[in-house]
Amino acid sequence: MSTLEERAVGAADFADERLGVAKFARNSFNKIFPDHWSFMLGEIALYSFVILIFTGVFLTLFFVPSQHMIVYHGSYAPLRGQKMSEAYASTLNISFNVRAGLVMRQIHHWAADVFIAAIVVHLLRIFFTGAYRKPRELNWIIGSSLLILAIVNGFIGYSLPDDLVSGTGIRIAFSIILSIPVIGSYLAFFVFGSNFPGTAIIPRFFIIHVLILPAIIAALIGAHLAIMWHQKHTQYPGKGRTNRNVVGIPFWPAYALQAGGFFFITSAVIAALGGFVQINPIWLYGPYIPYKVSYAVQPDWYMGWLDGALRLMPSWEAVFGPTYGGHMIPNVFFPAVLLPGITFGLIFAWPWIEKRFSKDNQEHNICDRPREHPVRTSVGVGILMFYIVLFLASATDVLANTFETSLNLMLWTLRIMLFVLPLVAGTVTYLLLREMSQLPSIGEPKTPVEIRRGIDGSFAFGELALHEVDEEILELPEEVAYRSLVGGNGNGHAPHVSEDGEERSSEVGDEHGVFEVPRD
């Protein structure tokens, strides 16, 4: 053994003698991870979160979470002499005076945008491949919770600098809380510590953003990964792949290297964005002053669907009684409280909604091809279209300006598209998939045909043999060796490849039965 190996083995022995980790370590090293690009999406989210923690800690060392007003005498001339909160001034300080401050701030913000984007595409992959089915409903719930928490933490995070644009967003947030029936006004005053704006919201946002939510997110990510580790990852159907096995690369060293390397690649891309593309230039916006406002004020992209819903919603309000003494469910309640409630309720409930219709309580470890489930896929596409239109609706003014059309026209077009597009997209998807499913050889490798031209000008046709996928599925040698050492029936079979879900090992009482992978 080389010195590196000797040292590593020594460390492993050290750990085992104190913690008894040999079995767990061996299972971890040998754990097989299926290989597919669509399985890397969750990793992008995980690595973005790590970058957020890393850059976030740096920012907390400089940010002052206070709305106390001071007069600015710093290095950014266009704001010198103006009154601003200490929060805003400290953000200016980070951006102009702290070495590497601006690049850290921008990496942090880009990482947040990419984090949530990755969560969404990861969620879409899980949805369209049916990977939320038993036994993974728990992870679906955890993942959906992570989406909500990430969105909320992102909103709170970019509101911390207390600039003109994000401050307008906080004003809207106050109005949204206010709109909740019965308790809204109390809740808004409790959260803000007074009527708007108050002086409590930035300090409270700060501790929620750097401590409370990151702790919950980190814990949920830990649970998410632990459950995935324990249940093993799903895999796509293919040669040798069944519901009772997992085919891929071993965790050690192949997957660890690939995943670890991907972390660095993710950091590299986000760092490049952080250095080359400006994001949230708060110095151009100026400090938040409640009677000032800019146009072209959108929230960050992941809140866009809420902003779009607020814009598209017609001016209805539920009113009961006169101004003084009556009651009201205000307009913003419907797009900003009810809609997200229904959205996330639907997301959380989806595995059980599908179970109701499919009556499927089997364990599923093979991913579906989206085209094999026309109903689920077309419903998903339709609902996705709905939210895409909402996202577009957030940028009505910017889009109208870019394409030089009327704002009113843009709004009405999107209002109609909101209902028409999902129906159209969903129906088209369903019809397409139904057609595809009727083609006999859909998705199968096609048999190549060879056409030969003879010297005399004649043609000859012949089918070539299908190119055999030259892939021999192996077993890790230590697994084979381990089994022959401690395994029961000594028949030396390869792991069970039957589709039958009810198969159990015949070595019932034996801890290290041939067909069982010892538990962690």
Add this chain to the structure above:
Amino acid sequence: MKMGKRHEGKGRSQLTWLVGSIASGAAVLALATIALYPHQSHTQALVSAKVAPVSKKSAKPTAHASSSGQPIVYKNPPRGLIPQGRQLFAEDCQTCHGPNAEGSVRAPDLQGLGAGTVDFWVATGRMPLADPTEQAAVKPPRLSHEQQLAVSAYVASLAPGGVAIPSPNLGLANLSKGESLFAENCAACHTITAAGDELSNNIYAPSLWAATPTEVAEAIRSGPGDMPRFGPGTFSNQEVDDIVRYVTYIQHPEDRGGLALGGVGPVAEGFVAILIGLGSLMVAGYWIGGRAHE
């Protein structure tokens, strides 16, 4: 040790690696040093200067403000240009605005609006109007600078009143006050980065990135189109000068964070985050994870 055996005979190539990496490292260092120093000083100059250099476009022949100590000096164009102006008006403007600029169903009454008001419309190329069904858009001016002054002089001669042509003295302007006033009064339509945006009913607030100081001052005082009018009772001349100064700043703003993406904020940032950020990472993931095995 075991490693030695495998690397026998590779000693020379190891040396090559070492020399090559030191050389490239040195090259990068040199590039970094060259790249950094001028950029750094430029940034320093910008953030530490109380008043940044004045934009070249403000140097118009009629601007003689620097000697007077006034933030804005208003002057009418030379009366000698009036005959030329009358001629030009008859050719280009009369059909809609009437022979004495009294207006018609197609165009408003220009009498009493002042030379500055007229100068704004012709200097920005909005007039002569390209499409009467749409908001007048900025385009290359049809009239030369002297012709613009001539037309303005003629219309100003028809009736007293209105705004004369302003010459802002940016050397007397307070950039920070200008920022504050702009945020309170102008950003709601033009956006805080002066990028412009679409309002209701097919009206838009234009981008200010190509506007000269004189044009900005003229617009503030005359309130063209749907833009409100900010007279001396609303803004003093000093305040207009301050706002003009801010507009010249925002035309070349501090963009030390990198690509500005058009100054429209989170909309563009979201597209970049998803398409470029997530997109390139998904491409990388495709390389790492590969496709399904049939």
Add this chain to the structure above:
Amino acid sequence: MSEAQLFEGESQEEIHRPLMEKVVAICFILSVVGTIGLGVTYWLGGQPQVEGGFLFLALGGIGVGIVSWGKYLVPQGPYVQERHEMKSAPEDIDAMHASLSRGLGQVGRRKFLLRLLGGAVGVFGIINLFPFLRSLGPVPGKSLFVTNWKHGSELVTADGRVVLASDLEVGGVMTVFPKGFEGEPTNAIDQVILVRAADYNLVTRPGRETWGPQGYLAFSKVCTHAGCPVGLYEELTQQLLCPCHQSLFDVLTGATNVFGPAPRPLPQLPLYIDSDGVLRSQSGFNEPVGPGFWERGA
């Protein structure tokens, strides 16, 4: 064969791809170059684009190198592993049931005590809401119903300058506050947008005959939709546009909401011009300003 020997052998096999090894080596070297560049940049004072570029090189070099190592220099298999059903063996499940029932049987039978326990914990949970909610802020009381505008309040700008009737041109706009309160936090709620739509007295609605002297119309600047300042005055079409969600208010009919999501017109502040030519409010608003809430009706 000894146990250790059994486990050795095949796993020691190395993949020999000299070109790929060179690629990985170059990646790591580029990374070091990037890191050195980063250090030099930092030492020289820092610059965001240069920092980003070198970070990309430094991190990307390591990343591409490690991934290439993990993909091309290490056996990829594919390997297979058994995946057992999550559900445990029947005897384990039975044992779990038995143990659970044993405890439940001893605890669950005392239903009365259980209910009391539930009550105690539940009530204590509820009382915890008080420090975590009620202590956070005051109850709204009448705050949402009132502003600082009273009979005779002078209109002032943010700088405290009193607004005279001669100040605005026709087509002019200004943000104003009640005198004495322009620097207070309540200016967020008090803020009023003052427009001069004409130079004669304007009547926006029946009952408001005296509210718009000399064409001056004052409306609450807090949008009735979600509270943003309604700062866009479209002077020709006499409309106010809110920048957040594009609610449109028709000035001449009392800021009636004509387009977009705003559910109610902007409340109008009745004005008068005193003997010194100063603009003042006749009274406060006749309804709460800003977005709706449960305790208000129409």
